[in-house]
Amino acid sequence: MKQSPADHPLAHLELGQATEYPEHYDANLLKPVPRQLNRTPIGIASGQQLPFHGDDxxxxxxxxxxxxxxxPQVAIGYFKVPASSPNLIESKSFKLYLNSFNASQWPSWQAVVQTLETDLSACAGGPVRVQLQPVDHVNAHQVGQFSGHSIDATDVAISTYDYAPELLQHAGHERVTEVLYSDLLKSNCLITNQPDWGSVYIHYQGRAIDRAALLRYIVSFRNHNEFHEQCVERIFMDLTQRLDIDKLSVYARYTRRGGLDINPFRSNFEAAPELTRLSRQ
Structure with missing residues (x-):
């Protein structure tokens, strides 16, 4: 039986709906999205130990x-949501929630941090860490670029813009350790179909990946509809399931929308690299 719009598991989200912006603080604006909705289709069963660690x-x-x-006070906020939490936080609800602080009084910056951590942790179902920095104290976060080798200049013809994991292949039998990245990642919002632009970093140890094939695969996300966090986990699972790889990290940094950028990191062997804002962010 075809599912009615009201019965859809994401029907409660504000995305794609006419919106009234909040005038007062309201934690109920935050909307969770169960991570398992996407994990089951990519081969991660409910209750199974995750094949990666990481954070959003x-x-x-x-x-x-x-x-x-x-x-009034203004700040730049840094939020760390664990991949082990049962829910991701839907981005428009996050934006509306942050906007609800605009006309509300708080006794101190620390009170704002504590409130943010409490509310976001409740939505995610796991401990969310928050840092607030005054806008004139953010000098350490300069614009940079991923380390490693860009594959974007690879001489390759591309004709597939629909998700195609079967494009992935090896370059030979040599086992290597390398970092590859691309600024050509583009997918679409699962709900609104608006484009999501990003750069993806892949650090792996294993049998060498064919770079032309990897670029074709990344470009094949161009018509794909999924949230940022889901795309990164899909890339991680595709690479580990289809290729002979021993260790893998996948990290994507997306351009901002509504004053927020989302940068998911997943790995089975290392911590996230230094968090550097990319030129398009």
Whole structure:
């Protein structure tokens, strides 16, 4: 039986709906999306130990609130949501939630941090860590680029823009350790079909990946509809299931929308690289 729109598991989200922007703080604006909705189709069964660790690193550029004397404050927020949490946080609800701070008074910056951590952890179902920095203290986060070798100049003809994991193949039998990246990742929002632009970093140890095939595969996400976190986990699973790879990290940094950027990292052997904002962010 065809599922009605009201019965769809994501029907409660604000994405694609006419929106009234909040005038007062409201934690109920946050909407969770169960991670398992996407994990089952890519081969991760419910209750199974995850084949990776990692976090979703969010940056919030439009965060403001009032002090008790009515003076507005502004900050850049850094949010770390564990991949082990049962839910990801839907991005538009996150934006609306942050906007609900705009006209509300808070006794201190620390009170804002504690409230953010409490609310976001409740939505994600796991411990979310929050840092707020004054806009004039963010000098350490300069614009940079991924380390490693860009595959974007590979001489390759491309005609497939629909998700095609079968494109992946090896370059030979040599086992290597290398870092490859591409700025040509583009997918579409699962709900609104709006384009999501990103750069993807792949650090692996194993049998050498054919770079032309990898680029074709990354470009094949161009018409694919999924959330950022889901795309990164799909790439991780495709590479480990279809190729002879011993160790793997996949890290994507997406351009911002609504004052937020989302940067998921998944690995089976290392911590995330230094968090550097890319030129398009």
């Amino acid at each position: 690193y969010w940056t919030g550029y439009e965060l403001s609130w009032l002090l008790p004397n009515g003076l």
